[in-house]
Structure formats: structure tokens, C-alpha cells
Amino acid sequence: MTYCVAMRLRAGLLFASDTRTNAGVDHIASFRKMYQFQIPHQREIVVLAAGNLATTQSVMSLMNQRLSGDGEHLLNVPSLYDAAVLLGRTLKEVVGRDSDAGQGVDYGANFLLGGQIKGEGPRLFHVYPQGNFIEATEDTPYFQIGESKYGKPIIDRVLRYDSTPLDEAAKCTLVSFDSTIQSNLSVGLPIDMVMLRANQFEQAMKPPHRIERDDPYFLALRKGWSAGLRKVFDELPNEPWFDA
């Protein structure tokens, strides 16, 4: 499986994805699940992918290949909404092409697409396997795809559109990844992260920040979070029912 999360806050956007892909436990490999499309000072788009690897790779290959063509592509669509429409259409195209082989395989994939195109604010979309999509709002400022449930409670507790700064969002994201990795073998390090500050257009071709297995900050965060949780847990009173 996979775990990807993207957040759209007043301060900007944050994207993170793990890199583990598996088909059965003896078939574990690392693949990037994060793709960036940029025109310096004009547009920054990040796509995260989860689901059938053949589908997600094919969709992203087509998206890339078409950047140099005459048609609509991620570097010329007029809005991020149109980028989501394009991604959804390409997904349907690939699934339609491949799925006639049948054989009970799930060809589906989910995508998170977000970023900013000059002239509009930062936006974030979740593109469903059916090719339709929803957009993040101030009430629901984040989306997850893949193994999303283990790491959801901490995000629900912490994240607020108006008041959460990006550095706190990054910390929250990594704690969310830690909870997921602790409980689910199919999600693993390294983690790729990209942050886009609102209206800055400064990411310009920088690679994602990669958090490796021995990243000292992540190791310290894991240890601090685990010890802190344990301390809070130990200090909470026991069920009085049990003393009866």
C-alpha cells in the first residue's frame, strides 16, 4: 500500500508521501509517488498517487509525455480545477485501456493534486478512481489516500485551516506517518515532502525533501512522540470500575 497526505492551509500547501509499493509481502519495492510540475514564478503543481502501480505510473507517464504536445497539459491549463479535470480524464483513459484484461485485478487509483497557478489561490483536489474529484475547503483542509486511517486521528486533533502554520503541519504529518508505519507494514520510509507557501512560487524545481530511514529529526520525533504518549497515558487515571 501507500500513504499520502496533502494539506491546504491559509499559509500554503504541504504534500507528503511514502515510497513503499508492494504486491504481496515478498514483493516490496520503493517507488516515488510524488510528481512535480512547475513554471518558475507562474505555477507549482504537485501530484500524489496511490493504488495500482501500473495505473498510476501510466497516468503520470502520459501527463509527462503530453507536456510537449499541442493539447491541454499541466503546464498550460488555465486553472487548477482544469488540472484536476485533466488528471481525472487521463485516469479514465488508462483504466479503460488496461482493464479489459479483467482477471479480477483492481486497476483503480486515487490521486491528490494541489498547487497554485498565478491568478488564483492555492487549491487542492482529491481525484477518485472514477475520475471525478472533490476540492479541499476551509472545513476539510486535508486529504489522505492509501492507508489513511491509522494516521487520521492526530491530523483531526491538530490541523486547523486558519491557525496551523506550515511547520506545525509538517510535524503533524510526520507524526501521522509514524502512527501509520508503526501499525502497518505496507507503509515505509523514506518519506517525500514538499511545501508550497501561498503566493510565493519559490519551490521552482527543488526536489522534494526526502526523509530517510536514519533521518535524525524523524528518529527524534518518533522517540519523543512515543515517550510523550506513554507518559500522558500513564498519567491518566484508570477506570474506577476496575477498583470495585
Place this chain on the structure above:
Amino acid sequence: MTYCVAMRLRAGLLFASDTRTNAGVDHIASFRKMYQFQIPHQREIVVLAAGNLATTQSVMSLMNQRLSGDGEHLLNVPSLYDAAVLLGRTLKEVVGRDSDAGQGVDYGANFLLGGQIKGEGPRLFHVYPQGNFIEATEDTPYFQIGESKYGKPIIDRVLRYDSTPLDEAAKCTLVSFDSTIQSNLSVGLPIDMVMLRANQFEQAMKPPHRIERDDPYFLALRKGWSAGLRKVFDELPNEPWFDA
């Protein structure tokens, strides 16, 4: 949905289930998902159910109805293993009877069955929708059914077969329920809990301990856990990458 968890520790067994059943958001109701079978000082068996409500109720009705018959039932099977076989067989019987109506409905159900029969130690089984089952071991001292992922990380962090006392297990269980309830509308209070101390056979016909919406302990636990988490989170350092 539903959330049920059962733990088998050196100290004994702990069972907990929520009571919310839903079929679509406008069809939410409370049903008990916990069933007890006891012979004072001889055997204590607890069953938790998740899945299709028609299936789980029918399985438990048959299990109850047959207690007064001549055949095998939960009050005369010689071991807890045989109780799991019986539950699995009854589940297959009900699904076989009902599922010929088809209509794309999921008739499946999962059960947790645990307890102690005099002559053997406490045991715990997870009965799958197919009627087969697995047994909890010292390495895997707990099972969850229903909406299990949100509340799994805290159990993985805290629970140890040898060293976790039952009161701590109960606290851990309620924190796990709190995380689930925070992130998933389909799981709700009240929560039913039963504890069976190893080799005590003292539960004898006591109803489960019910934690209602306004239970002062649970409210304090929620508040303490939430504030504690937030404090630990705030004290963790931010990603140094962001300062660059």
C-alpha cells in the same frame, strides 16, 4: 459500522464494543454487539459481533436458541476451541441460508469469541466471515473487528501480554475508542465492557459495564488524552528543514 476489541493478557481477558449500527447516515441505531454465556464457576464466554446486522443477530439467536437443545452449544462444548468451531459453523449456516437472495449485499460478519472454560486457560478467537478462525497468542494478544484502524496505533504502543494489567488495558481500550470516535462518525457511545480475570470465574451473570455518553470517567479521559497529546505535540521540535 462498529468497533470491537478483545484482549487476552496474562492477567485475563477484556472485551469492549460500541453500540452503533448504521445503514446509511440517516439510519443510525443502537444495538448491543456483546453477548455473554456463563455457568457460574465453570465457564465464561463473551462474543463480540461486527458486520451485517441481520447475519450477526441471526447467528446469536441460533446460538441462544440451541442452548436448551440436545446438540452442541456454548454451554456444553468441551473447549473454547470447539466454541469457535461452533460459532464458525453457525455463521456459515446463516450466510448460506440468507445469501441466495443475492442483490449485491455483503452478508458477511466477523466475531470475537473469548473466555475461559474450567480446565483450560483463557483463550480468544477471531472468527472470520468464512467461518474459519485464528487464536490470539502472546505475540498478538488482541484482536479488533469493525473500524479497527483508527484505534490500532495506541494499542500497539501500550499492550504487552506479560506486563499489561487489566486496568491499564481498559484505559488503553477507551483511548482507542476515543481515537476511533473522533475520526469516524459510524462508531459511537455507549461502550460495553467486560473483564474476565484469569481463573476467577467471578463474572457470573453480571451485565457488561456500560459507558454512557455522559460517563464522567470517559469524559475526563477524553479531555486528559486530548490535552496531553496536544502538549506532547507542541513540545516536539519542528522539522528543521522548514527553517531553511
